[in-house]
Every structure is written in C-alpha cells, then in structure tokens.
Amino acid sequence: MGNTRFIPILMVAVLLFSFMISFSTKATTNINTDQLALLALKARVNSDPQNLLTTNWSTVSSVCNWIGVTCGSRHRRVTAVNLIGMNLSGTIPPHLGNLSFLAVLSLSGNNFMGVIPSSLCSLLKLELLSLYENNLYGQIPVAIGNLSSLRWLYLSKNQFSGFIPSSVFNISSLVQIDLSCNQLIGNIPLQFGNLPKLEELYLSFNSISGIIPPRIFNSSTVRFIVLPANQLSGYLPSNTGLWLPKLEILELAKNELSGLIPASISNASRLTILDIDGNSFSGYIPIDLGNLRDLQILAVGQNNLASTPSSSELSFLSSLANCKHLRVLEFAINPMISGKLPVSIGNLSVEQFLAYGCNIKGSIPGEIGNVSNLIWLDLDNNKLGGSLPTTIGRLKNLQRLSLQGNNLEGFFPAELCNLKSLSYLYFTGNKLVGPIPACLGDLVSLRYLFLGSNKFANSIPSTLTRLTDILQLNLSSNCLSGPLPVDIGKWKVITSIDFSKNQLSGEISMSIGDLTDLTYLSLSGNRLQGPIPESFGGLISLQVLDLSRNNFSGIIPKSLEKLLYLEHFNVSFNRLQGEIPNKGSFTNFSIQSFMGNKALCAVPQLQLPLPPCKANSFGKHSRKAIQLVEYILFPIGSIILVLAVILTFSRRGKRNANLPTAQENFPALAEWRRVSYQELQQATYGFSESKLLGVGCFGSVYQGILSDGLSVAVKVFNLELEGAFKSFGVECEVLRNIRHRNLVKIISSCSNVDFKALVLEFMPGGSLEKCLYSHNHFLDILQRLNIMIDVASALEYLHHGYTTPVIHCDLKPNNILLDEDMVAHLGDFGIAKLLGEHDSTIHTMTLATIGYMSPEYGSKGIVSTKGDVYSFGILLMETFTRKKPTDEIFAGEMSIKYWVKQSLPSALMEVVDTNLLNNRERQYSATRDCALSILQLALECSEEVPEERIDMKEVVAKLKKIKIKFLHESNRRA
Numbered sequence: 001m002g003n004t005r006f007i008p009i010l011m012v013a014v015l016l017f018s019f020m021i022s023f024s025t026k027a028t029t030n031i032n033t034d035q036l037a038l039l040a041l042k043a044r045v046n047s048d049p050q051n052l053l054t055t056n057w058s059t060v061s062s063v064c065n066w067i068g069v070t071c072g073s074r075h076r077r078v079t080a081v082n083l084i085g086m087n088l089s090g091t092i093p094p095h096l097g098n099l100s101f102l103a104v105l106s107l108s109g110n111n112f113m114g115v116i117p118s119s120l121c122s123l124l125k126l127e128l129l130s131l132y133e134n135n136l137y138g139q140i141p142v143a144i145g146n147l148s149s150l151r152w153l154y155l156s157k158n159q160f161s162g163f164i165p166s167s168v169f170n171i172s173s174l175v176q177i178d179l180s181c182n183q184l185i186g187n188i189p190l191q192f193g194n195l196p197k198l199e200e201l202y203l204s205f206n207s208i209s210g211i212i213p214p215r216i217f218n219s220s221t222v223r224f225i226v227l228p229a230n231q232l233s234g235y236l237p238s239n240t241g242l243w244l245p246k247l248e249i250l251e252l253a254k255n256e257l258s259g260l261i262p263a264s265i266s267n268a269s270r271l272t273i274l275d276i277d278g279n280s281f282s283g284y285i286p287i288d289l290g291n292l293r294d295l296q297i298l299a300v301g302q303n304n305l306a307s308t309p310s311s312s313e314l315s316f317l318s319s320l321a322n323c324k325h326l327r328v329l330e331f332a333i334n335p336m337i338s339g340k341l342p343v344s345i346g347n348l349s350v351e352q353f354l355a356y357g358c359n360i361k362g363s364i365p366g367e368i369g370n371v372s373n374l375i376w377l378d379l380d381n382n383k384l385g386g387s388l389p390t391t392i393g394r395l396k397n398l399q400r401l402s403l404q405g406n407n408l409e410g411f412f413p414a415e416l417c418n419l420k421s422l423s424y425l426y427f428t429g430n431k432l433v434g435p436i437p438a439c440l441g442d443l444v445s446l447r448y449l450f451l452g453s454n455k456f457a458n459s460i461p462s463t464l465t466r467l468t469d470i471l472q473l474n475l476s477s478n479c480l481s482g483p484l485p486v487d488i489g490k491w492k493v494i495t496s497i498d499f500s501k502n503q504l505s506g507e508i509s510m511s512i513g514d515l516t517d518l519t520y521l522s523l524s525g526n527r528l529q530g531p532i533p534e535s536f537g538g539l540i541s542l543q544v545l546d547l548s549r550n551n552f553s554g555i556i557p558k559s560l561e562k563l564l565y566l567e568h569f570n571v572s573f574n575r576l577q578g579e580i581p582n583k584g585s586f587t588n589f590s591i592q593s594f595m596g597n598k599a600l601c602a603v604p605q606l607q608l609p610l611p612p613c614k615a616n617s618f619g620k621h622s623r624k625a626i627q628l629v630e631y632i633l634f635p636i637g638s639i640i641l642v643l644a645v646i647l648t649f650s651r652r653g654k655r656n657a658n659l660p661t662a663q664e665n666f667p668a669l670a671e672w673r674r675v676s677y678q679e680l681q682q683a684t685y686g687f688s689e690s691k692l693l694g695v696g697c698f699g700s701v702y703q704g705i706l707s708d709g710l711s712v713a714v715k716v717f718n719l720e721l722e723g724a725f726k727s728f729g730v731e732c733e734v735l736r737n738i739r740h741r742n743l744v745k746i747i748s749s750c751s752n753v754d755f756k757a758l759v760l761e762f763m764p765g766g767s768l769e770k771c772l773y774s775h776n777h778f779l780d781i782l783q784r785l786n787i788m789i790d791v792a793s794a795l796e797y798l799h800h801g802y803t804t805p806v807i808h809c810d811l812k813p814n815n816i817l818l819d820e821d822m823v824a825h826l827g828d829f830g831i832a833k834l835l836g837e838h839d840s841t842i843h844t845m846t847l848a849t850i851g852y853m854s855p856e857y858g859s860k861g862i863v864s865t866k867g868d869v870y871s872f873g874i875l876l877m878e879t880f881t882r883k884k885p886t887d888e889i890f891a892g893e894m895s896i897k898y899w900v901k902q903s904l905p906s907a908l909m910e911v912v913d914t915n916l917l918n919n920r921e922r923q924y925s926a927t928r929d930c931a932l933s934i935l936q937l938a939l940e941c942s943e944e945v946p947e948e949r950i951d952m953k954e955v956v957a958k959l960k961k962i963k964i965k966f967l968h969e970s971n972r973r974a
Helices: 002-020 026-044 052-056 094-098 118-122 142-146 166-170 190-194 263-267 287-291 315-322 343-347 366-370 390-394 414-418 438-442 462-466 510-514 534-538 558-562 584-588 622-656 677-683 724-735 768-773 781-800 855-860 865-881 896-903 921-941 952-973
Strands: 045-047 069-071 078-082 089-091 104-106 111-114 128-130 135-139 152-154 159-163 176-178 183-186 200-202 207-210 224-226 231-234 249-251 256-260 273-275 280-284 297-299 304-306 328-330 352-354 376-378 400-402 409-411 424-426 431-435 448-450 455-457 472-474 496-498 503-506 520-522 527-530 544-546 551-554 568-570 575-579 599-601 692-695 699-705 711-717 746-751 756-761 816-818 824-826 841-843 862-864
Touching: 026 045, 026 078, 026 094, 094 118, 118 142, 142 166, 166 190, 263 287, 287 315, 315 343, 343 366, 366 390, 390 414, 414 438, 438 462, 510 534, 534 558, 558 584, 677 699, 677 711, 724 746, 724 756, 768 816, 768 865, 781 816, 781 824, 781 865, 781 921, 781 952, 855 862, 855 865, 862 865, 865 896, 865 921, 865 952, 896 921, 921 952
Parallel strands: 078 104, 089 111, 104 128, 111 135, 128 152, 135 159, 152 176, 159 183, 176 200, 183 207, 200 224, 207 231, 224 249, 231 256, 249 273, 256 280, 273 297, 280 304, 297 328, 328 352, 352 376, 376 400, 400 424, 409 431, 424 448, 431 455, 448 472, 472 496, 496 520, 503 527, 520 544, 527 551, 544 568, 551 575, 575 599
Antiparallel strands: 045 089, 069 078, 692 699, 699 711, 711 756, 746 756, 816 824, 841 862
8 A cells, every 4th residue: 555655756757757768769769658658557556456567567677578468579569458357446547548559458357447538549550449347437438439440349347328429330340349238328320331340239238229220130241239138119120131141149138129020030041049038029920930940049038929820839839840959949928829839849959948928728748758958948827737748757958847837737747756957846836636756855956846836645755855955845735744854954955945734744853953044934834733843943044934823832942032034933823832032033023923822921022912921930840730731621621611601602692682793784794703892892802002903094903813713803993083984884885795815804794873893804914014114024026026916916806807896996005914925915995986887987075095096086086997007006116116105205296106207217226125126146137127017017007097007907917927027037047
C-alpha cells in the first residue's frame, strides 16, 4: 500500500524525463511513448493479486520483454497487450490511445471498471478489441466506428448501457461482434448489411427491442446469429434460410417473436443449432426440419406450436429420424401439440428428449427403448396413460427420467432397476400401484427419487438405505405402511425427506440424528408413535420439521433448541405432553405448531395460549405417573365419562330449549353438525381475547376446539354494526352449497335474535397477509405461486364451475387462509354477490377494500366476474412485490399497477420482493423469468377496461404453465 503513493510522483518524473529527451532519435521517442502508456495502465491498476505487473513491468527491462506485451520484429513498437484472466482491478487510462502500432488489446477476464476511453477509438491499426468479463459501464463510444481495421470486437459480460452505436456496423472489416450480457437497449441498427465479412453476431442477454433487420437473414458469410434473452418482436421472414448458405447456429430464444416458423429454414443445410424457445411462435412444427442433416440441437419449446392436424401422432418426430447428429430435442410447454408419440420415436438418436407440458396423449411406445443414446427423458405434465414400458430398462445411458403429472398406471417395472447411471427419477403424480421395488436400492447413482402422490403400497424397502449418496427422497401421499427404515442414518448427505400422508407406523430410529445435512423432514399424516428421539438435536441443518398428525407421545426434546436454522416446526395433533422448549427457534413458533396435544404447557415468555407448567410436574416420577394414568386412571375415567355422556344427553333437550341452535332459518344446512351456543363458548374459553384470531368489518374470529376435538374458527358477527345481518345471510347462502378444495369449508352456523356465528374449518397456517409480511415466516417463490394457483382455481370455480356465478367482491391477502400443507383457501364471503341467470353485471352500494377494487366497482358500483379478475391482478402484484396497494409510496398518479408496469421488464428486479432474489446463483435466472411472467399476467388481469381482462380459466392455465416452466428451469439448474 505504501509504495502506491509515489506512483503519481513517479509518473510526473517519467513524463519530465520523456520531455527532456524528446529531441532524441524518433525510434527511441516512440518506444518511450509506448512505455509511458503502459506505465499509465500499471498506475491505474489498484489490485494485482499475482503481482504480475508489480514485479515485471519495470523500466529496468525493455517494454518488449514485459509480461503480456508483444512488439513488432521490424519497428520494435508495441503491437499487442494481452492481460487476459489476470484478476487485475482498476480503470483503463486514456494513455493507451498512444499505442499507435497496437493491433491486439485484450484485457478480458479482469475487474476493470469505468468507461471505455474515447482515445482507444484512434487506434487505427487495432484488429482485436477484447474487454469482455469486466465491470465496464456507460455507453459504447460512437467513435468506435473509426477503428477501420477492427476484425474482432468482444465487449460481452460488462454493464454497458444505452444504444448500440450504428457506427459499429460501418466497420466493413468486422468478422465477429460480441456485445452479449450487458444492459443495451434500442433496436439492432439497420446498417447490419454493411458488414460483408461478418461471420458471428452475439447480442444475447440485453434489452434490445424491435424487429430483427431482414438483411441479417440475407448474408452469404454469417455463421452464427445469437440473439436470445432480449425483447425482439415481429416475424421471421418467409424466406429465412434461403440465403444463409453458411449458417450454423440460429439462437433466438426468450424473445417476443411470433408468427410461423418458416419452412424455408430447412434450406440452411449447415444448421447445427436452432433455438427459438420461449417466444410466441404459432402454427405447426415444420416436418421439413428433418432435412437439416447436420442438426444437433432443436429447441422450439414454450411457444404456441402444434403438430400437423393430418395425423393424431406427432408426425414431425418421424422426420427428425433423418437427423443422425441430433443430440437435444426440446419442444416442451406447447399445449397445442396434443398428439400421440409415434412408434417411430425409436428411430431418434437424441441424448435429451424434453417434451413436458404438451398435452401428449396415449401411452409411451415400447420403441422408446431403442433410443440408445438417451441421457434425459422428460415427459412431465402430459396426459400419458397406460403402463410404463419395460423397454425403458434398456436405456443404459439414461441419467434423468421424469414422468411426473401424468396418468400412468400399473406396477413399477423391475426392469428400470437396470438403469445403473440413473441420477434423477421423478414419478410424482401418477397412479402407479403395488410395492416400491427393492431393487431400486441397487441404483447407487440415484440422487433424487420422487415417487409421491401415487398408490404405492406395502412398506418402504429397507434396501433404499443403500443409496448412500441420495440427496432428496419423496414418497409422500401413497399407501405405504410399516416402519421407517431402521438404518435411516445411512443417508449421510440427504437434504430433504418427505414421507408424509402415508400409513407408516412404529417409532423413529435414533440413527436419524446422523443426517447432519438434512434441511427438510416431513413425516406428517402417518401413524408413527413413541417418543420424538433426543437425537433430533443432531439435525443441525434442519429448516423444516413436520411431525404433525401422528401418535407421538412423551415430551418435545430440549435438544431441538440446538437447531438454529429451524424456521417451520409442527408437532400438532399428537399425544405430546410436558413443557415446550423455550430457547432457540422456539421463541418464534405460534400455537399452530403445538395445537391438538392435550397435555402441553409453556412458560409465559413464549406467549402461547397454554397453561403454565407446574414445578416438577414432569420430573423424575413422570414416567411412573404416566403409566398410572394410562393403566389405572384412564379406564376409570372412561367409565365415568360414559356415564356423564348418558346423563348429559338425558337432560340435553331441556337445557337446549333456551339456547340458540345451529340451524334456525337454514333448512338447506341440515347435513351440517349441530353446534350450540354453549359449546361455542366452551370451545373459545368464553370468546376469550387469547383465542382471538382477528377482527373484520362485521365481527371477530376466534379459534376454538369443539368437544370432539375438532379445531374450528368461529366467526361471530357484531350485530350492532350496520350490514352485519346481511353479511351473515350472504355468507350462509353462498357457502351452504358450494364445495371446492380451495374454499374455506363451513361446518355449521349458530343463529338467534341476539347471536349469529359461522363455524368454519380452522386454517393453522394463518392468512396470506400474515405469512407475507411477518418476520417469522418466509414464502419462497414456489409457495407463492402455488398459493396464487389455489386462489385462481377457487375463483375459476366460483365464476365458471357453479350453477349461479358467484362474485367474491373482496379479494385480498387477509381473506386467503392457509392450511397445514400451505394449501390456500378463499374465505370471507360477507359482501359476495350471486349473478342471476341472465345477468353479467349487477350494481351494489357496498364498497370493498380500497386498493383492490376495480375502477368500475369503485366509481359506479358495477360488480362482475371481471372485477374479481382485476382484484386478483392486484393480489398477484402484492404477493410477488411484497408491497400493499395502499403503501405510502403509491400516492397521486402512482399506483402499484403503474409502478409495476413502468418497471417491466428492464427494472424487474427493482419491484420484485428482494427476499425472492436471495437464491443460489443457478436458480436466479429461473426466479427472474418466473417473476416476470407472473407480473405480466397480473397486468393482463388488471386492465382498466373490463372487456380487455382475461377470465379466470385463462389465468389458471397461464399460472400452471408458468409453474411448469419454473420447475423445469429449477431442476435443470439443480
């Protein structure tokens, strides 16, 4: 550090010395000029971790002997400066413009900052300018067009902004241009046709818009056209490919291009890569693509393409059998394709076959086993049925097999155990039956095994513990029984285990504490019993632990206080007792984590609505006391309880005569269970404030546990408020008949002159409002997406799936409740409206919540299903920006909708909730694309004019498509 202070002084001395000898020979003066220019560069370098310039660039030796410097053999002037990959930091000095013989300047792979000095544009002999992978910013100098000898221009992976100077395309000598991975905007200059020698053009990952100049597709020299991840629009010319005799790579993915894929593209006979993934192309996938005999990668996914209607099969696949070099075939997320896989699929030579989300029907042909090069087969989220072909077991090179979200039936073929290279196996969401084959334990390459949501039965094979390198294992939502594997501790590197919603029994092995990398463990919804092992304290990486809805007994181990990363904890509905641990993460957990356990107690500082623990209540004699209760007092208590019940029922008719009943004035609700006022009082501790869940416009909601142990939410209407009677009646009318998994279920009502209440299904996850803005909760992007799909599905049912369309009228995060599995349920129908048989809109005087109302609702009281769509759009924006529409930043003309609209897509990351962006780098791109698609959909929902808004059927379809894309992108980067 100390020596760097003298660099400016040294530079002055050198300059003075140079001036003093300026009358020497011309050659000496020139080489000194070069030396001074390079010393200026050295002076601007503030970090040289390898000391390459510090120790080598010295006036003691000739400049021509300096590292990275090359001089001409005749004139002994500097002709090349190559400092690539030296991890240098600093700025580029203008003095480099004095290197008048310089032909090569390569500073790539460093950390240079600042702008490109305009003086570099005077280097008329420069042929290579390579500054990629630095932190340069500002605009690309217009004067760069003066570099008349330039052949190679590499400025990628910097932070350049502004427009592409049209002057670049006046340099007729250019062979390669790479400006990718910057922040460039505007159009591609039309002067492209002035580059007669251009072979390679790279402009990917910018924000370039407008059409692609047609002259790009009329070049006899161009080999590579790489323009993905921009905002390019328009059509491809109908003659694309006719005048591109040397074209090898055409990459246009992730733009906004539309129209047809020109059949003429098949005339570009040297084409090896055709990637138009993620646009809006429509029409058919050309059968003539099979003429591209050199084709190696074909990616046409995430468009609106279809297969030719002349056949029920995907006929374009048959033609691609001619492409013997084809390695990657991807046409995923084209829902219009909707055909069958032909038997000719067996003639393909591909390594990757990606066709998820295409509505592919029929069965998987057995000929798939002939695609011997196959490494990755992905047919997720189609409509495939029938059984799994045993011939898949012949694919010896297969590493990823993904068939999730189909209708596959039958047994799991044992032949699949021949796939010794398999690392990823995804079969979630099918109808597979029978036992999980024990031979899966022989596939030691498996890292991800997902068999959830099928109908697998019998026990978990003990052989699975041979998979010592398994990372994620999901067997949830099956019919598995028996115990957990005894040697579960052999999964030393596993990070996620989900065995929830099965019929597993027995105790958890102590060896589970050896899983030190485990971050997610769900065993909920089984029949497991015994104590929670103390060894759980060894799960030091654990973030989610769900043991709810089992038969665990004993205490919650104090060792769990060691789990510093634990964010979600649920042991509800077991038989646990004793004191809840009060240190570590336990200070953040709410009563939802512990409810349904009869004998838990808590210290006051936890602020849980549980009785305080008595001293020594579970001391050294606790086990004997428990045995006494279980074997002696319980039988006696049961006899007393039976007698009490008989006595209670004998007097019930007389006692209830004076109490309000559940069914007054609602004969259609006769199938509901009856709940008396007295039972509601007892269930809520006399409507105690400690049981208060929230207060709304027309009353309060309390948590309660009915006499049969059922957890409920009791919504008590404040009859002193104007509109409370009407609100109660509307909710009863709406909820009495509608049934949907994403609507809050009504259990009963209780009504008389002075008291009205609804008894609703209790949602332990609380409201979306709470989860979104609480410091103790975090919803990742997939959870938020799933919640929005749930809400959209509920609205789709209300608008389109019910005899009389129902308009919710008050969509907001407070009215969206989450169950223990984070499934969203729409509630609070207090101001809902039912459309008549011939009505599309109605008028109302009731106002909904400010910020979520559609313009026509707020100004004219016009209510329609389109108003709910508008509110859903605002809800989408709030969920993914974590900004309320009533936030103080939204004042005057600024609204959340305008804020989002003006930020897309260039400033997307300025509006998205920053919590969602703290992903691993490999997930960042998937998160960004997902958030962009969601916010664009939100704007479609919230158009000012109701007729321009899409309906909820379209919303559900688009959200599911976004989810499929996100999951695939995430898995691909995993």
